[in-house]
Structures are given as C-alpha cells and as structure tokens.
Amino acid sequence: MATVTLADDLKPLHHPRTWIGKYVWSQDHKVIAIQYATTAIAVGLLALVLSGLMRLQLAYPDTFDFIQPDNYLQYVTIHGMIMVIYLLTALLLGGFGNYLIPLMIGARDMVFPFVNMLSYWVYLLAVMVLVASFFVPGGPTGSGWTLYPPQTILEGTPGADLGIIMMLVSLAIFVVAFTMGGLNYVTTVLQARTKGMTLMRMPCSVWGIFVASIMGLLAFPALFVACIMMALDRIAGTSFFMPELVSMGNRTGYQGGSPILFQHLFWFFGHPEVYIVALPAFGIVSDLVAVHARKNIFGYRMMVWAIVIIGALSFFVWAHHMYVSGMNPYFGFFFATSTLIIAVPTAIKVYNWLLTLWKGNIHLRVPMLFAIGFLFTFIHGGLSGLFLGNVSVDVPLSDTFFVIGHFHMVMGVSPILVIFGAIYHWYPKITGRMWNDTVAKLHFWITFIGVYAIFLPMHYLGILGVPRRYYALGETGFIPPSAHLANEMITIAALTVAAAQLLFFWNMIWSLFRGTRADPNPWGATTLEWQTPDTPPAHGNWGPKLPVVYRWAYDYSVPGHARDFIPQNAPPASAPPPKGEGA
Amino acid sequence: MSLFSRLGEKSWETPGVPAEDPASYRPEAARVGLIVYFLVATFLFLLVTSAYFMRMGVEAGHGSHGSTGDWHPMPEPPLIWINTAVLMMASLAWEAARAMGRRGMAAPMRTAFLSAGLFGLLFLAGQLLLWRDYAAAGYFLAANPANSFFYLLTALHGLHIAGGLFFWLRALLRPRGAPLPVELCAAYWHFLLLVWLAMLALLVST
Numbered sequence: 081m082a083t084v085t086l087a088d089d090l091k092p093l094h095h096p097r098t099w100i101g102k103y104v105w106s107q108d109h110k111v112i113a114i115q116y117a118t119t120a121i122a123v124g125l126l127a128l129v130l131s132g133l134m135r136l137q138l139a140y141p142d143t144f145d146f147i148q149p150d151n152y153l154q155y156v157t158i159h160g161m162i163m164v165i166y167l168l169t170a171l172l173l174g175g176f177g178n179y180l181i182p183l184m185i186g187a188r189d190m191v192f193p194f195v196n197m198l199s200y201w202v203y204l205l206a207v208m209v210l211v212a213s214f215f216v217p218g219g220p221t222g223s224g225w226t227l228y229p230p231q232t233i234l235e236g237t238p239g240a241d242l243g244i245i246m247m248l249v250s251l252a253i254f255v256v257a258f259t260m261g262g263l264n265y266v267t268t269v270l271q272a273r274t275k276g277m278t279l280m281r282m283p284c285s286v287w288g289i290f291v292a293s294i295m296g297l298l299a300f301p302a303l304f305v306a307c308i309m310m311a312l313d314r315i316a317g318t319s320f321f322m323p324e325l326v327s328m329g330n331r332t333g334y335q336g337g338s339p340i341l342f343q344h345l346f347w348f349f350g351h352p353e354v355y356i357v358a359l360p361a362f363g364i365v366s367d368l369v370a371v372h373a374r375k376n377i378f379g380y381r382m383m384v385w386a387i388v389i390i391g392a393l394s395f396f397v398w399a400h401h402m403y404v405s406g407m408n409p410y411f412g413f414f415f416a417t418s419t420l421i422i423a424v425p426t427a428i429k430v431y432n433w434l435l436t437l438w439k440g441n442i443h444l445r446v447p448m449l450f451a452i453g454f455l456f457t458f459i460h461g462g463l464s465g466l467f468l469g470n471v472s473v474d475v476p477l478s479d480t481f482f483v484i485g486h487f488h489m490v491m492g493v494s495p496i497l498v499i500f501g502a503i504y505h506w507y508p509k510i511t512g513r514m515w516n517d518t519v520a521k522l523h524f525w526i527t528f529i530g531v532y533a534i535f536l537p538m539h540y541l542g543i544l545g546v547p548r549r550y551y552a553l554g555e556t557g558f559i560p561p562s563a564h565l566a567n568e569m570i571t572i573a574a575l576t577v578a579a580a581q582l583l584f585f586w587n588m589i590w591s592l593f594r595g596t597r598a599d600p601n602p603w604g605a606t607t608l609e610w611q612t613p614d615t616p617p618a619h620g621n622w623g624p625k626l627p628v629v630y631r632w633a634y635d636y637s638v639p640g641h642a643r644d645f646i647p648q649n650a651p652p653a654s655a656p657p658p659k660g661e662g663a
Numbered sequence: 664m665s666l667f668s669r670l671g672e673k674s675w676e677t678p679g680v681p682a683e684d685p686a687s688y689r690p691e692a693a694r695v696g697l698i699v700y701f702l703v704a705t706f707l708f709l710l711v712t713s714a715y716f717m718r719m720g721v722e723a724g725h726g727s728h729g730s731t732g733d734w735h736p737m738p739e740p741p742l743i744w745i746n747t748a749v750l751m752m753a754s755l756a757w758e759a760a761r762a763m764g765r766r767g768m769a770a771p772m773r774t775a776f777l778s779a780g781l782f783g784l785l786f787l788a789g790q791l792l793l794w795r796d797y798a799a800a801g802y803f804l805a806a807n808p809a810n811s812f813f814y815l816l817t818a819l820h821g822l823h824i825a826g827g828l829f830f831w832l833r834a835l836l837r838p839r840g841a842p843l844p845v846e847l848c849a850a851y852w853h854f855l856l857l858v859w860l861a862m863l864a865l866l867v868s869t
Contacts, residue, residue, distance in 0.1 A: 192696065232837065259703060263700060267692055267699060271689060278681055278683060279669050280674040301703060301710055303709050305714065312805075312811065318805045318808070318811040319733070319811070335733050338717060340717075345710065345715070380674070384670070428798045630679055630680060631674075631675075632675050
C-alpha cells in the first residue's frame with residue numbers, strides 16, 4: 081500500500097527502546113524539533129554576546145584592549161551569520177517546522193523520519209565547524225556576513241587563512257542539512273495530511289512554514305554554489321569571482337573573475353532568505369492573533385495567497401541589495417519596482433492582522449503581547465524598507481546605521497518577537513507545564529521597549545551619516561557629539577535587553593520542573609496540536625486513531641455554540657459521525 | 664480537483680469531511696520527495712549555468728571590469744561522447760527494468776537493474792578518465808575559467824550520479840523479498856541524463 085503514512089497504524093513508526101534512541105538518535109519529530117531549537121538558541125546566545133561586545137566597542141572606543149579592529153569585524157560577521165542562518169532559519173523551520181507540521185496536519189511523524197534525524201545531526205556539524213573557526217589560527221572570518229569577494233579571501237581580512245574556509249564549509253554543510261529537512265517539510269505537508277485536512281484548512285503557521293521551506297529549497301542552492309566557487313577561488317586558485325589584482329604589493333594569480341557574480345548568487349539566496357525567516361513568522365503570528373483575540377483570522381484566503389505571492393515575488397527582488405555595486409541603473413529601476421510591489425501583499429497581511437484584532441475579544445496574555453509587539457516592529461521595519469527600496473534614497477543611506485536599524489527591526493527583532501510569542505504559546509503543549517506569568521510579562525516589556533531604545537535611534541544615526549561596520553569613528557567632523565551620546569545610550573539599552581533574556585531562560589528552565597501542570601488546551605485553540613490525547617504528545621502523536629478534520633482552523637466565537645471555539649476535529653452537529661458516512 | 668480550485672476553497676463555509684479521500688489521489692511519499700528534489704537540483708544546475716554565462720560575459724567585455732579575454736573553451740575529446748552514450752545506456756537499462764517490472768518479469772528485471780547500475784559506475788569511471796586526460800593535456804582546474812566551470816559542473820553531476828549509485832547499492836543489499844525501487848530509480852537516472860545532456864550542450868556550444 082502506497083499510503084503508509086496515512087494508514088491508521090503505528091507500524092511504520094520507528095520505536096526506540098533505549099534512552100539514547102529516544103532522546104539522542106531520535107527519529108521523533110518532536111524530539112528533533114527540540115534538538116534543533118536548543119542548538120539554534122545556544123548558538124544564538126553566542127551571537128548575542130558578540131553583539132554586546134560590538135556595542136561596548138561602539139559606545140566606549142579605546143576602552144577595551146581585547147577588542148581590536150580585527151576582532152570587531154569578526155564579531156560583526158559571525159553575529160550576522162549566526163543570527164540569520166544558524167539561529168532564525170534553523171529555529172523557525174527546523175524547530176517550529178518540525179514540531180508543528182505533523183501535529184497541525186494530523187500526521188504521526190514526518191514522512192522520512194530517518195532523513196529528518198540526519199538533517200539535525202548534519203546541522204549540528206555545521207554549527208560545530210562554525211564555532212570551531214574561533215579556535216583556528218587567525219580566528220573566524222571578518223569579511224562581513226555577505227562574504228563579498230575579493231576582500232573576503234585576500235590577506236588583511238581577518239580569518240583569510242582558515243576562518244573563511246571553515247565558514248564556507250560550514251555553510252555548505254548547512255545547506256545539505258536544510259535540504260534534507262526542507263524535503264521532509266514539503267513532502268509531509270503535501271503527503272501526510274489527515275483525512276479532511278484540505279490545503280485551505282491548514283492553519284496559517286503550516287502555510288508559512290510550507291512556503292518558506294519551498295523557498296529555502298530553491299534559494300539555498302545559490303548559496304551552496306557560491307560557497308563552493310569561493311572555496312575553489314581560495315584553495316585551488318580559480319578565478320570565478322576574483323579579478324586581476326595587486327594585494328599587499330604583490331600580484332595575485334587571479335584573473336578576470338567577477339565579484340558582481342558572487343553578489344548576484346549571494347543575494348539570489350539572500351533576499352528569499354529574508355522571507356524564509358519572515359513567512360513562518362507571519363504564519364505563526366496569524367495563529368497567535370486569532371487564538372488570543374478569539375476571532376477567525378480576517379481574510380484567511382487572502383492571508384494564504386499573500387504568503388504564496390510573497391514567496392514567489394521574493395525571487396525577483398534580490399538586486400535591491402546591490403544598488404551601490406555599480407550595476408546597470410536600469411536593473412536598479414526594475415528591482416526598485418519589484419521591491420515596492422512586494423510591499424502590497426505584505427501590507428495586506430498587516431491590515432488583516434489589525435482587522436483580526438478589531439472588535440476581537442482580546443486576551444492580553446504573553447503570547448498575544450509578543451504578537452502585538454511584532455506588529456509594531458514589523459510595520460516600522462517595513463516602512464523604512466520602502467525608503468531603502470528606492471535607489472536614490474538607498475545610495476546615500478546604504479552604508480549607514482539606517483540600514484542596521486531597518487533590517488534589525490524587520491528581520492531581527494520581528495521574527496524574534498514571534499519566536500518568543502510562539503515559545504510561550506506552545507510551551508504548555510511541549511512540556512505539559514505552564515510558565516510564570518509575571519516573569520514572562522516582565523520579559524516582554526523589557527524586551528519590547530528595549531529593542532525600540534536600541535534600534536530606533538540607529539535610524540537617526542544613519543541619517544546623520546554614521547557609517548556601519550566601522551570599528552571606531554575617530555575624529556569625524558560631520559558626526560556631532562550627540563551621536564556618541566546616542567551610541568552610549570544604545571549600548572546601555574542593548575546590554576539591558578540582553579540581560580533581560582535571563583528572565584526568559586530562568587522561566588523556561590524553572591517551569592520545566594516547577595511550573596504548574598498545564599491544561600491540554602489552555603488557550604482554547606481549535607488546531608489539531610491542542611487536541612492530542614496526551615500532553616506532551618506521545619510518540620506517534622494520536623494514540624490508536626488519526627484525527628479526522630471537519631472544519632477550517634479558525635472557528636472562534638461562532639454564534640450559537642456553548643464554547644467560543646470549535647476544534648478542527650469536532651464533527652458538525654448536524655452531520656452523522658464518520659462511520660455512517662456511506663449511508 | 665485542480666490546484667487553483669483547491670486554493671480557492673472557502674473552507675469556512677464547508678464544514679464536514681470532503682468527499683475525496685486524500686489517499687485516493689496522493690502518490691507515495693518517496694515519489695513526491697523525489698519530484699521536489701528534482702526542483703532543487705534543477706535550480707542548482709540553472710544557477711551554475713547562469714553563473715557560467717555571466718562569467719563568459721565578463722570576457723566579452725560586457726562586465727564592469729573591462730575585457731580580459733581569459734575564456735578559452737576546452738576541446739571535446741571523443742571520450743566525452745562515449746561517456747554520454749554510456750549514461751544513455753544506463754537510462755535505457757533502467758527503462759527496461761521498469762518495463763519488465765511492470766510486466767512482472769522478475770529475473771530479466773534483476774539483470775536490467777544490475778546492468779543499469781554498472782553502466783552508471785562505468786560512466787563515473789569514464790568521467791574520471793576524462794578529468795585525467797584533460798589534466799594530462801594541461802587543462803587544469805585553475806588555468807582558465809572555462810576549465811573551472813567544466814570541472815565544477817562535472818563534479819556536481821558526478822556527485823548526483825554517486826548518490827544514485829548509493830541508492831542502487833542499497834537496493835541490491837536490501838533484505839530478501841523486499842521490492843526493488845525500480846520506478847523511482849529510473850526516474851532519477853532519466854533526470855540525471857537530461858541534466859547531463861543540458862550541461863553537455865552548454866559545454867559544447869560555448
């Protein structure tokens with residue numbers, strides 16, 4: 081029988097017998113999800129520390145002996161690389177994708193559990209290679225997270241010896257890991273939905289993760305190819321990207337390569353990557369808003385279509401990262417237009433979130449606070465994106481702190497707020513315990529106000545012309561003393577926010593052991609993951625029988641019903657139960 | 664039901680179990696996974712191809728770095744055509760295995776299955792020989808961008824062939840009585856043949 085995953089038995093499941101089989105070499109999507117998430121968060125903490133060190137240097141130059149220019153550039157590079165790829169991509173797709181897809185579509189596991197397990201271990205290998213680059217002679221690469229040639233592999237750039245090779249190898253390994261995971265997510269959604277779960281009955285979270293996985297599968301090959309070609313340039317002396325040039329007074333052996341070619345390949349991956357991170361966050365926030373406002377998501381079909389359209393359009397905007405690279409101005413015109421067009425489906429989503437909140441029965445629980453916080457930061461970051469999408473505005477702002485403020489708002493803070501909201505939202509299901517509400521609220525408010533204190537002033541610094549990636553500003557006439565003061569303030573805010581994350585970690589760990597037992601469905605949500613027979617869900621998720629889905633995911637506050645939600649697997653009152661269907 | 668009508672479903676208006684059982688129209692998971700992987704690999708080779716053309720464009724003086732004229736196409740020795748023929752034989756053998764599998768002819772199918780993999784191995788050996796011949800004639804990896812792309816493309820394609828051989832070997836070593844995954848293997852090898860023909864056309868025409 082071809083449809084093993086749909087068959088109502090447990091036979092195809094891999095049943096571990098030992099502790100190691102259950103929690104280390106596990107093929108259970110829930111355990112893999114937690115492995116992915118903890119690894120991503122752990123390496124994210126490293127990136128957080130690096131950002132703290134950068135902020136210290138920016139606020140108090142000439143104070144810290146251990147931060148030399150080389151170190152600063154290494155911090156910049158590894159911070160960006162970890163946050164974008166090893167934290168956000170891995171956490172949203174490897175973590176939430178793994179946990180939510182099978183539970184939300186009513187499957188027992190991913191369709192290829194072994195490949196899924198392999199995906200995590202290969203990802204861990206990529207992380208280990210990356211972290212190991214701190215311990216090689218010369219340290220990690222300091223070329224900026226975009227790794228632009230020719231400077232990336234030339235003498236003088238920190239980590240040009242071994243650091244860059246390890247970076248490229250680590251990225252290539254990551255792409256392999258992601259491809260294995262992504263194939264699983266896409267195939268599982270297409271293949272293993274339970275009876276009655278039509279495409280348009282899937283929760284927005286699954287839609288976001290699904291489309292983001294497809295995008296990742298198509299975009300990451302560009303990074304893979306770029307990494308291999310760059311590694312060949314560095315190790316074997318080919319000239320894919322390296323032009324003829326003189327370095328440190330010596331002629332290099334390179335000839336005729338095109339640095340722009342690398343930029344095209346990198347951003348063909350790099351821009352979809354923004355949406356690979358954003359779309360799962362969009363999907364998750366849609367569910368958080370609907371559940372905690374006790375209202376169906378406004379314009380569900382429009383929300384799904386917008387996700388698909390954004391996913392498609394995002395492959396046609398990459399060169400808006402390259403306005404200052406000297407490419408043909410007509411390209412700039414084309415990419416500015418496509419960039420502004422992609423704002424339309426994005427704006428539709430924002431309006432629909434706001435309209436979902438409108439006259440909703442809003443419960444300001446912590447996940448909802450984070451979801452609303454996301455709406456603020458995302459609108460802010462999105463609007464500054466409209467500025468930067470226009471060539472004539474982008475050119476003067478491109479190398480300033482304005483860009484830092486913009487992309488941290490839109491793809492740093494916004495997805496992180498959603499991730500926090502999502503962790504608080506699903507924690508009771510994942511662990512079976514409830515977190516401490518007071519500490520969680522404190523964590524939200526410090527984080528939310530703190531990120532504004534950090535990133536809003538950066539826009540002003542950028543308009544003043546404060547350049548990004550600089551180790552120290554030195555004596556610069558056009559930068560007023562107030563900018564230095566702002567830098568100090570930003571650093572204090574950044575360190576406060578970083579320290580406030582201890583509240584989160586304390587809360588998560590303490591509640592794991594001491595939290596009150598959670599209700600199986602504490603938020604009164606309709607989606608399938610809250611209807612499992614066990615909390616936390618057992619291996620195989622659904623006990624002896626798979627759930628049958630009778631309705632869409634957003635039946636909240638339906639008039640004439642006793643409760644304000646109807647689970648997706650609750651049969652309609654008028655219809656006969658599934659057994660009597662054939663009559 | 665077409666994809667568009669499925670995406671147009673007003674799911675809030677239609678509670679109840681849909682008449683269609685998903686099991687009735689869904690192909691097996693491995694097949695769907697393979698099709699998705701075809702997409703990934705297609706993108707991979709398309710991207711290298713576009714990089715190939717852009718790098719050539721630099722030579723022609725269209726790039727922003729002036730003309731360096733460093734693109735010297737490689738010759739096409741007879742071996743490259745022999746290897747192509749071998750890969751076609753592999754595809755034919757897979758097709759034969761598939762056809763016999765459908766008719767339930769177990770013994771000839773096994774022969775075809777075995778020979779298909781052997782042709783694959785032969786192709787890989789031929790490609791390595793091709794590399795050695797080129798290197799012996801002075802066409803090194805770093806000597807010229809045309810060479811670099813040639814080695815890159817053949818290596819990426821060869822890795823995919825090696826992956827196919829891994830699954831072939833795994834199928835050979837399968838436990839007794841388990842069916843041979845002929846259909847999927849055949850599809851994969853046909854896909855790799857198509858990729859190779861496209862890459863060959865690229866290498867020969869430029």
